[in-house]
Amino acid sequence: MSDRAFERTIIRDSAERIFDVIVDYDRYPEWATNVKEVDVQRVDEDGRAGLVSYRAAAMGRSAAYVLEYFYGTNPLRVSWRLAEGDLVRRLDGRYLLTPLDPDAAGPRTEVTYELEVDVSMPMSGFLRRRAESRILRTALEDLRMWVEEGRPASAS
16 A cells, blocks of 8 residues: 655745755765655656666665656656656656745745655564654755755755
8 A cells, every 4th residue: 555745835035946956866865864865767758867766774774776767847846756766656746846936035936745655574663654754854844054055954
């Protein structure tokens, strides 16, 4: 059975700059707390990553998985689905960026993150929620700190 996670945050920067950070997969180990290694295995006809392998810390273990990315016609949205993984059977999701009216501090963007996860090993509801919380933190809080402050969340 898959679990769905959904979260939003506001990041003080342009949607275009945030999108550029999100699709720069090679740099994830610099800012995404749990991501240890990234390898872009295939790019599409527009030069964007189409298939990316990851090694990440997960529940006290090292998890390996490969995501296939889709960009569609919306330039401020990227989605993915699991191509293969050792600890997960499903890891599908998307980022959606919505520009907001700027305020005195400059541009602002609402970042929505959606994820559907199915873990391949038995796990209690508590542990599933804890893993979900960690994934959401990496996806949004680490991203926000990198974009707004130019530093990884672990450097706080």
